[in-house]
Amino acid sequence: MPEVSRRKLLGWTALAPLAGAAAFTAGGAAVEAAEQAAEAQRPTTSERARQRIQHQHLPNVPLLTHEGKQVRFYDDLIKGKIVTLNFFYTRCDEICPGVTANLAQVQKLLGADVGSKLFMYSFSLKPEEDDVATIRKYRSLFHAGPGWTFLTGKPADMEQIRRGIGFQYPDPAIDRDKTQHIGNVRYGNEPLMLWAACPGLANASYLAESISWMLRPETNRIQKS
Amino acid sequence: MYYNVFGERVSRRRFKQMCDAAKNRRELIAAGLTGRRDLFKMGLLTAGGALVAKRGLSARAWGQVDPSITAKQSSGANANTGTNQNCVPGNQTASPPTKPFLDPLPIMPLTRRVAALSPTPTLNPNTGAGEVRAAAFQAPIINPNAFPVVPGILYNIHQRQFTARQTSDTTLPVQTLWGFDDGTGARSPGPTYQAFYGKPQLTRNINSLPPVTQVNNTGFGMPSVTTHLHNAHNPSESDGNPCDFYTAGHFCDQYYPNVLAGFNSDHASTFGDVNEALSTLWYHDHRVDFTSQNTYKGLAGFYCLFNQFDTGDSSTGFHLPDFPQFDIPLLFADRVYDPTTGDLVFDLFNLDGILGDKFLVNGMIQPFLNVQPRRYRFRLLDTGPSRFYEFFLTNLQSTGTTNPFWLIGTDGNLIPHPVQVQSVRIGPAERVDVIIDFSKFAGKTLYLENRLNQLNGQGPAAVDSQVAAQNATATECSGVLNSNQPAILAAGAGNLVLQFRVSSVPCTDDSVDPATNPSFYRLPSTNAPPRVVRTFKFDRLNGQWSINGQFMDCNTFRFAVQQNSVEQWLLTNLTGDWTHPVHIHLEEHQILSRNRVAPTVPADLGRKDVTQLHPNERALLFFRFRDWLGKYPIHCHNVVHEDHAMMALWHVVQQGDEILVP
Numbered sequence: 070m071p072e073v074s075r076r077k078l079l080g081w082t083a084l085a086p087l088a089g090a091a092a093f094t095a096g097g098a099a100v101e102a103a104e105q106a107a108e109a110q111r112p113t114t115s116e117r118a119r120q121r122i123q124h125q126h127l128p129n130v131p132l133l134t135h136e137g138k139q140v141r142f143y144d145d146l147i148k149g150k151i152v153t154l155n156f157f158y159t160r161c162d163e164i165c166p167g168v169t170a171n172l173a174q175v176q177k178l179l180g181a182d183v184g185s186k187l188f189m190y191s192f193s194l195k196p197e198e199d200d201v202a203t204i205r206k207y208r209s210l211f212h213a214g215p216g217w218t219f220l221t222g223k224p225a226d227m228e229q230i231r232r233g234i235g236f237q238y239p240d241p242a243i244d245r246d247k248t249q250h251i252g253n254v255r256y257g258n259e260p261l262m263l264w265a266a267c268p269g270l271a272n273a274s275y276l277a278e279s280i281s282w283m284l285r286p287e288t289n290r291i292q293k294s
Numbered sequence: 295m296y297y298n299v300f301g302e303r304v305s306r307r308r309f310k311q312m313c314d315a316a317k318n319r320r321e322l323i324a325a326g327l328t329g330r331r332d333l334f335k336m337g338l339l340t341a342g343g344a345l346v347a348k349r350g351l352s353a354r355a356w357g358q359v360d361p362s363i364t365a366k367q368s369s370g371a372n373a374n375t376g377t378n379q380n381c382v383p384g385n386q387t388a389s390p391p392t393k394p395f396l397d398p399l400p401i402m403p404l405t406r407r408v409a410a411l412s413p414t415p416t417l418n419p420n421t422g423a424g425e426v427r428a429a430a431f432q433a434p435i436i437n438p439n440a441f442p443v444v445p446g447i448l449y450n451i452h453q454r455q456f457t458a459r460q461t462s463d464t465t466l467p468v469q470t471l472w473g474f475d476d477g478t479g480a481r482s483p484g485p486t487y488q489a490f491y492g493k494p495q496l497t498r499n500i501n502s503l504p505p506v507t508q509v510n511n512t513g514f515g516m517p518s519v520t521t522h523l524h525n526a527h528n529p530s531e532s533d534g535n536p537c538d539f540y541t542a543g544h545f546c547d548q549y550y551p552n553v554l555a556g557f558n559s560d561h562a563s564t565f566g567d568v569n570e571a572l573s574t575l576w577y578h579d580h581r582v583d584f585t586s587q588n589t590y591k592g593l594a595g596f597y598c599l600f601n602q603f604d605t606g607d608s609s610t611g612f613h614l615p616d617f618p619q620f621d622i623p624l625l626f627a628d629r630v631y632d633p634t635t636g637d638l639v640f641d642l643f644n645l646d647g648i649l650g651d652k653f654l655v656n657g658m659i660q661p662f663l664n665v666q667p668r669r670y671r672f673r674l675l676d677t678g679p680s681r682f683y684e685f686f687l688t689n690l691q692s693t694g695t696t697n698p699f700w701l702i703g704t705d706g707n708l709i710p711h712p713v714q715v716q717s718v719r720i721g722p723a724e725r726v727d728v729i730i731d732f733s734k735f736a737g738k739t740l741y742l743e744n745r746l747n748q749l750n751g752q753g754p755a756a757v758d759s760q761v762a763a764q765n766a767t768a769t770e771c772s773g774v775l776n777s778n779q780p781a782i783l784a785a786g787a788g789n790l791v792l793q794f795r796v797s798s799v800p801c802t803d804d805s806v807d808p809a810t811n812p813s814f815y816r817l818p819s820t821n822a823p824p825r826v827v828r829t830f831k832f833d834r835l836n837g838q839w840s841i842n843g844q845f846m847d848c849n850t851f852r853f854a855v856q857q858n859s860v861e862q863w864l865l866t867n868l869t870g871d872w873t874h875p876v877h878i879h880l881e882e883h884q885i886l887s888r889n890r891v892a893p894t895v896p897a898d899l900g901r902k903d904v905t906q907l908h909p910n911e912r913a914l915l916f917f918r919f920r921d922w923l924g925k926y927p928i929h930c931h932n933v934v935h936e937d938h939a940m941m942a943l944w945h946v947v948q949q950g951d952e953i954l955v956p
Contacts, residue, residue: 114470117635118513126643164836235643236837239750240871251837253645253938262511264642265583268838268939271845278848279583286506286516289426289544292537292848292925292943 119262126233127259130226132192135205135219142230146218147259151187151283154234154255155269157219158195159207164252168269171276172254173211178277184216186284192230193221194250258283389631389652392463394660395793401622402596402656405485406476408450411498415547417443425547426540432529432922433494433551436558440494440565441551447495449487452502453519453579453593454480455510460629460652461659466636470512471592472503482657483625484577484595488617489552491571491601497521500545514640515591516584517542523597524723525575525706525882525903527555530924530946533879536582537848537925537943552599555881559858559920569815570882570901572599572706574623574673574725582848582941586648586679586933590640592657594677596623603814604708612708612814613806614671615729620805621671622663624742626791627654628681645837647680647751647934653744653791662793667736668803671702671729678722679933682754682873682906684746684782685791686717687730689738693785697740700808703727704900706882708815712808713896717782719746721753721875723931724904726897729808730794737798745788747780751934753873753909756781817901820884820916824862828853829955832867832874832907832930832940839930839940842955846929846939855919856950862886863915867907874907874935879926880946883915890914904931919946 112120129143140146155172157165169191176183183189191208193199199207204219213219221227231237236251238244256279257264263283267276282288413420417434419427433441452475457468474484489495503517504510510517518541522534532548540546554566561567579585579593598617600606606617615621628650630639641648652659676683687697700712705725718726732740747755756779806812833840844852855861863883865876882901885893889912893899905913929941942956 113509114512114637115509117632117637118511119508121632121635121637121639122513122642233643235641235645238837239646239752249836251645252835253837255643260508261506262508262513262642263506263516264514265516266645266938267583268835268840268845270835270838271939272847272850275847275849282516282583286518287541288518289540290538290848291426291428292535293428 115262119260122262122264126235128226128229128233130222130229132220132222132226133201135201135208137201140220142226146188146190146220149260151258152256153187153189153280154192154257155190155253156192156194156231156236156250157207158193158247159199159203160195161248161250163248164250164270168252168254169207169211171269171271171273172217173213174273175277175280176214176217178274179280182281182284183214187216187280189213189217191217191219192227193219194227194231194247196221196224196227254280256280256283258286261286388633389629389650390465390633390636392461392465392652392659394790395662396462397658397661399622399624399661399663399792400656400658401618402481402483402486402625403478404618405449405451405487406478408448408477411444411448411450411496411547415444415448415496415498420547424544426538426544427531427546428535428538429531429924431531431547431549432924433549433553436921440553441549442494445494445496445549447489447493449476449495449497450500451476451484451497452480452500453521454502455504456480456482458482458657460638460654460657463659466631466659469638471638472515472588473592474595475502482592482594484593486595486618486623487577487597488606489550489597489599491552491554491599494549494551494553497548497550498545499548501540501542503542505542512591512637514587514642516581516588518581518584519588519593520546520580521548521577521593522580522879523548523550523575523577524877525572525725526550526597527553527570527572527880527921529922530880530926533924533926534577534580535925536580536585536927536929536941539581553921555918556920560918567818568601568603569818570707571601571604571815573604573703573708574675574727575599575706576625576675576677576725578677582846583937586937587640587642589677589933590627590629590648590679591638594625594627596625596673596675598623598673599706608805612812613804614702615669615805617671620669621673623656623673623675624792625656625675625677626683627657627677628652628679629654629659644751644934645839645938647753647932649681649748649750653789655792660791660793662795664795664797665732666797666799666801667733668801669729669731669733669805669807671727671805673703673725673727674718674720675725676720676722678931680722680751682719682721682746682748682875683744684717684719684754686743686745686785686788688741688743688785688788688790689735690741690786691738697735699731700729701726701896702729702808702814704897705902705904707901709896709900710814710816711811714808715896717745719897721873721904721906721931722933723875723877724906731807732794732796733803735794735796736800738796740794740796741790742792742794743785743788743790745783745785747783749779751932752871753932754781755779817884817899820886822860822918824916825856825859825950826952826954827862827864828953829864829866830876830928830942831955832865832869832872832876834869834872839935839938841928841940841942844942846941846943848943850943851925851945852942853944853953853956854949854951855944855946857923857946857948858920859918859950861917861919863917864912865905865907865915866912868910870909872909873932874930874940875904875932876907876928877904877931878915878917878928880922881917881919883917886914886916888913922946923948
């Protein structure tokens with residue numbers, strides 16, 4: 070939880086009983102003042118929403134980048150950023166190479182925005198097989214440019230991210246089968262709380278266009294017939 | 295390791311609780327102990343409403359008890375209401391408990407017309423003034439006399455953010471929503487259009503949502519819009535295509551000709567085929583990738599279309615109950631609220647489908663409606679996002695008795711004759727028109743109860759026909775707790791979504807009695823040979839929703855339909871787990887067969903714009919694509935699937951192609 074929000078939340082929680090006590094002892098004006106004070110301390114709907122998304126979906130677990138740098142998922146990768154998220158594993162010969170190659174195309178199409186305004190992240194689904202050296206090698210196979218980071222970590226932490234961003238099946242048996250893993254690419258603008266997803270195997274130019282809505286949410290669009 | 299039905303890891307203790315809850319439910323249902331009074335009598339329920347011996351029972355039914363009982367509960371008894379231990383989507387926890395039936399059913403006002411629009415609508419898009427429209431209006435080009443560029447009926451509608459309560463139970467705070475404002479204030483559901491065949495109209499949809507900033511966002515919703523008029527036989531530039539969207543400060547003039555299909559093709563002499571007259575349509579946001587969020591936030595409303603037969607006046611035409619007094623649109627939506635703050639929550643990270651544990655009708659959680667002991671027409675609309683319903687009329691005082699009513703319409707159309715039914719099933723985006731006769735229930739309290747058992751976004755827990763026997767066992771379900779799930783829950787054990795309080799004061803009723811078997815429209819022939827039979831496979835590939843193995847792409851038309859031609863489309867769903875409510879724009883269809891068998895259930899017999907495609911099913915549909923040119927989509931209307939690319943664009947052109955598997 071961000072420091073400021075925690076303070077605000079605590080402030081509000083602490084004041085709430087006072088407001089209640091005031092109702093019995095003081096007149097309307099005091100109650101109103103206390104309520105106003107409480108309200109001023111209370112996180113806004115937007116702040117609450119952002120916290121909720123973070124708590125439920127974006128765990129702040131430690132990870133290792135393909136360069137061996139230690140980072141935290143929420144604080145370092147997501148907070149305040151426009152991002153794409155997907156899962157892969159290096160020995161995956163079904164869907165992963167297609168999605169990763171597609172994302173390489175997407176990175177080219179998005180150009181200089183990647184690494185400056187937008188950050189692409191690919192997470193290992195089998196961290197027990199994919200150490201830093203392995204994912205670095207894998208990343209270079211696809212000529213991934215700067216701004217596209219491959220990540221691994223402890224299996225439990227990777228699993229927490231995967232479930233957090235909803236890349237799971239309702240049927241646990243299918244969910245355990247990694248060859249059937251979710252091939253979607255999440256795209257999002259964390260501060261604006263805009264999140265959606267595209268299939269990783271979708272047309273690369275359309276994938277790039279969809280992701281660019283996070284950079285330029287004020288876009289109008291017309292499809293000519 | 296233990297998992298819940300969503301595949302999420304849960305603690306051993308939680309898992310045991312869930313199993314106990316399911317077991318208890320099964321035992322109670324098997325014992326026929328489904329009513330609250332039964333439980334009370336058995337000593338299983340305290341006066342406070344808590345379960346004594348059977349702790350952990352799913353509390354769904356207890357959230358919706360008779361207010362006379364609720365009133366007797368001591369404070370704190372509320373803890374047992376409204377929670378829903380098993381049916382909570384994604385990572386969400388259950389919504390806070392709320393008291394049911396506190397609020398009267400909101401009746402949406404009729405959309406207010408305006409005398410003029412400034413700037414005046416133009417044939418070609420007025421881009422200089424901020425209009426975002428794909429092409430010139432087709433209707434005035436085809437027939438400027440019937441369809442003047444500025445028709446006689448005009449609406450000026452803003453999409454706006456506003457705040458409202460969704461229950462007067464203060465457990466939930468005031469919510470920040472998006473709605474439609476016709477000049478009388480933003481509301482959700484939006485105001486109801488009262489439209490007439492032969493009277494074209496134009497709606498200026500203006501995006502006045504707040505610009506996207508951190509301060510304004512409540513956690514979901516994309517403030518760029520495109521408003522689709524669902525089921526209308528509309529020209530493509532006014533259809534509200536998902537790929538044409540615009541941000542705050544821009545608008546789109548949408549021309550609604552209100553014309554019968556065939557007016558410029560196979561029924562030109564009669565200006566269209568009256569047998570394809572539409573009644574119940576709806577409008578909603580259709581912004582690609584964000585439709586689920588934007589409609590969840592409130593961007594939906596009704597569009598009721600009348601003609602010389604379906605007049606809205608019980609003294610004329612088909613003599614159906616008077617609109618809007620005895621002809622009432624009901625918009626169903628299920629929602630989740632944050633357990634601590636009570637804020638409306640949308641699960642942004644869900645790929646499968648979202649279920650809510652609070653049931654809203656016309657924007658209020660579990661409202662009540664005072665009715666007279668007479669016939670009413672209700673237009674039921676399931677706005678999803680992902681829930682299917684099977685509605686029964688329940689009297690909690692005698693749950694063993696079935697209370698039949700009359701089905702008169704499926705999706706937009708009246709069916710040839712009323713059919714008496716015990717229940718109606720609808721999926722996301724579907725509509726049914728029904729007539730309920732309350733004259734036998736004077737002085738009583740009844741409920742519209744959803745008894746369909748659905749556990750997750752996959753669709754109903756057990757896939758049975760709509761006349762499924764109660765407690766029929768499932769074959770299609772997967773997951774830890776889903777084995778042997780009943781398709782239909784016992785009476786009183788489902789979701790009581792709307793309470794009818796029937797007055798005991800006698801009244802007159804000159805509306806048609808469905809028991810006299812009145813005739814409405816005839817179904818058009820489906821004998822015409824198709825120019826092409828296309829196949830669409832609805833599938834899931836590594837969690838990616840697909841149609842024929844491909845994904846939504848706003849820049850590609852997958853196939854070209856020839857203007858004024860007949861086609862058959864074979865929709866197939868071989869996934870075995872998922873039900874997809876498939877919607878096709880522009881033209882309605884008739885279902886020729888399901889798995890090569892002609893349909894039998896009443897809901898399949900009429901004309902449709904959404905067909906529920908059940909697991910392991912192939913549905914063959916008959917279409918005539920007439921009158922208009924341009925682009926339209928086919929998509930799954932489980933809006934979570936739709937937003938994750940289960941959609942394809944196609945277009946109508948003068949010379950169509952023959953791509954069999956687009």
